[in-house]
Amino acid sequence: MAILQVSAKLKGSIPFEYAIEYPLLSLLFSFLACGIALAIYRLFFSPLSSIPGPKLAAASGLWILYYDYKDQRTDTIMDLHLKYGPVVRLGPNEVSFTSTSAVKDIYTGASRESGFAKGFLYAMFTHYGRYNMFSSLTSEAHSWRRRMIASSYSLTNILNREAKKGDIWRTVGEYINYARREGSQSENGPGRSIDIYPANIYFACDNVSAHVFGEERGTKALGSVADNAEIKLQRESIDDWYVPTRREKIYLWTDFNSALRCFEAFEKTTQKIFRFIHRRVDPDSKYIGGTFLHNYAYNNMRDLKDRPSPELTVAKNLLSGKVSGKASEVFDEFGAASESMDHMLAGMDTTSDTLSFLIAMLSLPEYYEYQETIRSSLPELPPFDQPLDVAGINRLLSNPYLNSVIKETLLIFPAIPVTLPRVVPSGGRVVDGLWLPAGTLASSSVRAVNLTLLPEFEKNLGNIQWKPSRWLIESDADKDRVQELERRLWSFGSGGRGCIGKHLALTEMSLLLAAILANFKLRRDDDGKLEAPHSHWTCRRSFRDIAYLKDFHGFVLFEPL
Numbered sequence: 211m212a213i214l215q216v217s218a219k220l221k222g223s224i225p226f227e228y229a230i231e232y233p234l235l236s237l238l239f240s241f242l243a244c245g246i247a248l249a250i251y252r253l254f255f256s257p258l259s260s261i262p263g264p265k266l267a268a269a270s271g272l273w274i275l276y277y278d279y280k281d282q283r284t285d286t287i288m289d290l291h292l293k294y295g296p297v298v299r300l301g302p303n304e305v306s307f308t309s310t311s312a313v314k315d316i317y318t319g320a321s322r323e324s325g326f327a328k329g330f331l332y333a334m335f336t337h338y339g340r341y342n343m344f345s346s347l348t349s350e351a352h353s354w355r356r357r358m359i360a361s362s363y364s365l366t367n368i369l370n371r372e373a374k375k376g377d378i379w380r381t382v383g384e385y386i387n388y389a390r391r392e393g394s395q396s397e398n399g400p401g402r403s404i405d406i407y408p409a410n411i412y413f414a415c416d417n418v419s420a421h422v423f424g425e426e427r428g429t430k431a432l433g434s435v436a437d438n439a440e441i442k443l444q445r446e447s448i449d450d451w452y453v454p455t456r457r458e459k460i461y462l463w464t465d466f467n468s469a470l471r472c473f474e475a476f477e478k479t480t481q482k483i484f485r486f487i488h489r490r491v492d493p494d495s496k497y498i499g500g501t502f503l504h505n506y507a508y509n510n511m512r513d514l515k516d517r518p519s520p521e522l523t524v525a526k527n528l529l530s531g532k533v534s535g536k537a538s539e540v541f542d543e544f545g546a547a548s549e550s551m552d553h554m555l556a557g558m559d560t561t562s563d564t565l566s567f568l569i570a571m572l573s574l575p576e577y578y579e580y581q582e583t584i585r586s587s588l589p590e591l592p593p594f595d596q597p598l599d600v601a602g603i604n605r606l607l608s609n610p611y612l613n614s615v616i617k618e619t620l621l622i623f624p625a626i627p628v629t630l631p632r633v634v635p636s637g638g639r640v641v642d643g644l645w646l647p648a649g650t651l652a653s654s655s656v657r658a659v660n661l662t663l664l665p666e667f668e669k670n671l672g673n674i675q676w677k678p679s680r681w682l683i684e685s686d687a688d689k690d691r692v693q694e695l696e697r698r699l700w701s702f703g704s705g706g707r708g709c710i711g712k713h714l715a716l717t718e719m720s721l722l723l724a725a726i727l728a729n730f731k732l733r734r735d736d737d738g739k740l741e742a743p744h745s746h747w748t749c750r751r752s753f754r755d756i757a758y759l760k761d762f763h764g765f766v767l768f769e770p771l
């Protein structure tokens with residue numbers, strides 16, 4: 211009855227008549243009115259409305275989406291922090307922080323939580339349709355996975371394993387042979403002109419695969435290709451992994467969760483179909499679909515299950531570990547393969563990028579003298595078929611000059627420079643003194659956190675120098691400053707989700723750098739005469755979303771000493 215009365219009243223009203231006469235126009239008008247009301251709410255009444263930042267960003271998620279689309283998120287966030295300070299609103303529901311206390315609140319948090327849950331972005335990093343440690347979003351899904359393999363990556367294990375088996379040192383020897391054999395002659399001096407980007411990827415891949423699956427099953431991509439079809443295949447497949455489309459525009463996906471869910475379901479289903487067809491044709495087929503690396507990781511895992519190896523590896527832990535009696539907390543064949551595949555990728559991209567930036571910088575004329583300084587600080591090194599002992603590895607890991615170039619590269623060119631998104635848990639939380647409602651995306655960008663540490667940040671953002679000497683302690687006055695830098699350097703993340711492979715990466719990089727400088731002078735050889743056979747530097751705009759060395763093609767002259 212009441213409805214009839216209201217509709218009779220409305221019938222006579224002018225807006226109602228317009229709505230009947232122009233239904234599409236009025237629908238559009240209603241959307242517009244709702245949009246304006248929403249924008250007004252977000253700008254003036256939302257709990258985040260007092261946080262500084264561009265008004266357009268606060269009003270609509272399209273603002274940051276535009277920069278995501280242009281692969282400029284990291285640079286944009288840097289500019290915003292420069293303009294607005296340590297807290298910036300990036301979207302209606304997203305806030306970026308740079309202070310140490312905020313990083314602690316978000317990423318370390320209460321011990322029960324070990325930081326906030328990860329944002330949906332990470333779900334892109336499943337393999338074979340299975341979650342792994344890196345892609346698990348919540349602490350429940352993550353912590354049992356991490357506990358199962360944490361010991362494999364501890365510093366003690368890395369040192370003892372290396373002193374016993376010498377896998378990394380042998381791979382370093384392979385790199386030195388590669389630098390003497392590959393590339394081309396240069397007009398700029400004796401020695402070979404090496405495209406360092408693939409060389410570093412092969413190095414990182416050979417190391418991480420040997421650590422995960424054992425030396426016998428590890429890739430040997432640095433080996434000589436002559437007459438070795440397997441090595442040729444490995445190299446081609448590793449290069450292929452870096453196709454430009456890989457996870458391109460990844461931040462865009464986070465705004466389209468349902469599309470991402472569809473993508474996951476599609477991946478899972480197509481792989482099931484692939485397997486089904488292959489097993490019909492060949493009952494013993496181990497082909498599972500996906501790239502060479504997907505097959506490599508899965509087949510190694512299956513092989514290790516059938517033929518257990520005495521070697522203590524990450525894969526062995528994955529296959530045998532039981533953390534609790536819960537059936538869900540044990541890896542099945544695909545779960546274990548997904549975990550190992552993820553370690554391969556995490557260990558390849560990051561370590562190789564860091565090495566490439568480092569070698570590229572050190573090969574510039576202004577650092578020739580610094581190369582000499584590092585060289586003269588090095589101890590006598592053993593032949594590559596003879597492992598260094600624990601004391602010998604520790605001497606290199608604590609060499610202040612090697613450390614200075616590694617840390618400076620991690621600081622200025624972090625391999626993962628981007629936003630590491632986290633979600634405020636139910637009930638809301640206080641971050642850096644600000645109350646954030648549940649569901650807010652609260653995060654820090656590694657590059658912004660690192661660079662805001664520097665006194666020159668505010669004055670000279672466009673021209674921050676790679677300056678390894680800032681890590682040297684030459685007087686008492688330097689001590690506190692350097693310790694503070696070390697404490698706050700954030701390139702490996704922090705808290706329960708921080709990098710598990712940090713000690714492996716640092717050991718690989720220190721050993722390699724010592725051997726390179728003991729054998730070669732490094733000179734930039736990118737004079738435009740050599741065409742870069744790849745576009746790797748620009749491909750890396752996906753997850754990294756920044757191509758730091760745009761004008762550098764990656765050629766360095768390795769001049770024998």
Ligand code: HEM
Nearest residue numbers: 343344553556557560561625630702703707709710711715
């Ligand atoms: C220079 C080298 C490296 C850098 C700069 C680096 C950086 C990072 C960062 C920033 C995170 C945290 C991501 C987040 O919180 O969202 C992370 C996590 C991770 N890293 Fe690394 N990483 C490096 C080398 C490695 C290596 C060699 C491995 C080998 C296995 C590895 C495996 C992982 C894994 C599995 C995680 C996820 C940990 C978890 O969720 O518990 N990383 N890394």
